[in-house]
Amino acid sequence: xxxxxxxxxxxxxxxxLLALTAQLRARGADVRVCAPPDFSxxxxxAGVILVPVGPSARSLxxxxxxxxxxxxxxxxxxxxxxxAITPAAADCDVLVATGMLPAAxxxxxxxxxxxxxxxxxxxxxxxxxxxxxxxxxxxxRPFPPGVRDNRELWELDALSVNALFGEALNGCRVRNGLxxxxxxxxxxxxxRPWLAAxxxxxxxxxxxxxxxxQTGAWFQxxxxxxxADLEAFLADGAPPVYVGFGSMPMQGTENxxxxxxxxxxxxxxxxxxxRGWADLALDTDDxxxxxxxxxxxxxxxxxxxxxxxxxGTTSTATRSGTPQVVVPQLADQPYWARRVADLGIxxxxxxxxxxxxxxxAALRTALAPEIRVRAAAVAATxxxxxxxxxxxxLVAMVNRDGAHVPG
Numbered sequence: 001x002x003x004x005x006x007x008x009x010x011x012x013x014x015x016x017l018l019a020l021t022a023q024l025r026a027r028g029a030d031v032r033v034c035a036p037p038d039f040s041x042x043x044x045x046a047g048v049i050l051v052p053v054g055p056s057a058r059s060l061x062x063x064x065x066x067x068x069x070x071x072x073x074x075x076x077x078x079x080x081x082x083x084a085i086t087p088a089a090a091d092c093d094v095l096v097a098t099g100m101l102p103a104a105x106x107x108x109x110x111x112x113x114x115x116x117x118x119x120x121x122x123x124x125x126x127x128x129x130x131x132x133x134x135x136x137x138x139x140x141r142p143f144p145p146g147v148r149d150n151r152e153l154w155e156l157d158a159l160s161v162n163a164l165f166g167e168a169l170n171g172c173r174v175r176n177g178l179x180x181x182x183x184x185x186x187x188x189x190x191x192r193p194w195l196a197a198x199x200x201x202x203x204x205x206x207x208x209x210x211x212x213x214q215t216g217a218w219f220q221x222x223x224x225x226x227x228a229d230l231e232a233f234l235a236d237g238a239p240p241v242y243v244g245f246g247s248m249p250m251q252g253t254e255n256x257x258x259x260x261x262x263x264x265x266x267x268x269x270x271x272x273x274x275r276g277w278a279d280l281a282l283d284t285d286d287x288x289x290x291x292x293x294x295x296x297x298x299x300x301x302x303x304x305x306x307x308x309x310x311x312g313t314t315s316t317a318t319r320s321g322t323p324q325v326v327v328p329q330l331a332d333q334p335y336w337a338r339r340v341a342d343l344g345i346x347x348x349x350x351x352x353x354x355x356x357x358x359x360x361a362a363l364r365t366a367l368a369p370e371i372r373v374r375a376a377a378v379a380a381t382x383x384x385x386x387x388x389x390x391x392x393x394l395v396a397m398v399n400r401d402g403a404h405v406p407g
Contacts, residue, residue: 001027001398004092006034006085008054008077008103011246012310014039016123016196016387018046019220020096023391032092034085034107051088054080054103070139074102075168081106082172089114093398096121097188098196102165105188109173117397121194121390123217123311124332127185128193129154130208136331138164161185194390198315200382201339213393216386217315224294230272233288237270239303240288241363244274245327246310256354260306261287263359267367269303296320304346304366306359309333318345321379323366325349325359345375 003024005017014035021031032049036057043050054077077100085107089095095118097107104120111118122128126136131150135157137143141164143156161184170180181187195204195214204214226234234240241264257273261284264271271287295313299305299320307313309326314336317324324346326337337348347362365371 001029002092003029003031004089004095006097006107007099009099012312013099015312016218019218019387020390021048022220023387053084071164074165077103078106078168078172085110105169113176120188120190121196123196125202126332126335128212129210132205132207158185196386198382215389216384218387222294222296226297234301240270240272241304242272242302243306245308259354259356263356266360267363309336319379319382321376323371323375325362325366343378345378
């Protein structure tokens with residue numbers, strides 16, 4: 001069985017595919033991954049064949065503050081999907097598409113073109129229509145302030161998706177011999193999308209009209225040891241606070257490094273700062289600056305995890321039983337911040353910009369003993385091996401030769 005996994009986005013859109021790759025390989029499958037070139041080293045370290053697709057995701061992320069350019073950026077990404085995935089998918093048996101919705105639309109169209117079954121996967125439920133939750137608003141296209149009914153909001157969401165991505169997608173489809181689609185979002189989601197999220201963190205309601213299959217979050221066990229100098233730092237005092245914002249540039253916070261170290265120090269703690277795409281770097285004796293490390297091994301050993309609210313980081317921190325401070329920047333991150341607060345396992349920071357006062361207040365709450373007790377209790381309820389579930393579903397899909405159903 002030959003499987004093509006396609007994504008475009010941040011590291012949180014790529015790393016879960018490594019877990020699925022491991023499960024598929026254990027079942028004898030040949031797997032290749034289409035992803036942004038930013039993650040070539042990550043995939044090479046895992047021994048995964050990378051088909052680079054599109055421009056640098058990091059460079060596109062820096063343009064996030066310009067909503068007016070979203071259709072142009074999406075058109076670039078969609079065209080790149082057709083160019084890179086068409087030859088990569090030619091000898092494959094099935095395609096899995098995730099990441100940015102326009103990228104997934106392009107990938108699924110290629111699967112349709114080459115005649116192989118496909119499935120769309122989301123790592124959070126906010127792009128899957130349901131009367132039980134509202135959709136995310138796209139940058140520059142807020143919903144009317146008076147609309148509260150979720151069904152009406154989802155209808156407006158479909159119009160936004162068509163307006164932003166329809167012309168670019170259908171232009172590529174027509175040039176490749178495919179008929180245009182009327183509803184881009186419904187085409188991407190299809191008849192039976194998958195939700196690769198932990199049901200404790202992100203429960204799906206059966207009340208939706210969409211037949212969602214919730215596999216659980218995709219995690220690969222990480223057995224890498226922590227670097228020796230990090231081990232020494234951890235052993236040289238009380239558990240520190242981890243601060244890292246992954247693929248987020250953290251625009252809008254002045255003197256980010258200074259704010260972080262002073263707010264953590266005000267709680268009587270040391271800090272571990274992950275550089276990430278925010279280039280967070282601190283030169284102090286009570287702060288360890290981190291590049292790449294095993295979060296599964298690190299998070300259980302820190303006092304709190306301060307992060308941007310990506311799906312993967314939120315899930316890993318939740319599974320570790322460590323209190324969290326979520327500083328959401330965009331997209332689904334405010335949702336994860338709310339889930340952390342609602343579950344009582346941490347704090348949702350108010351807005352994307354940090355100040356000494358705001359981070360200090362959030363840390364005081366997150367470091368309270370009762371939050372740690374609650375975080376440990378919630379962690380004990382998580383842990384379904386979603387990647388194994390997904391791998392079995394893919395094997396069954398290929399065996400029955402199912403297909404992606406356009407909306």
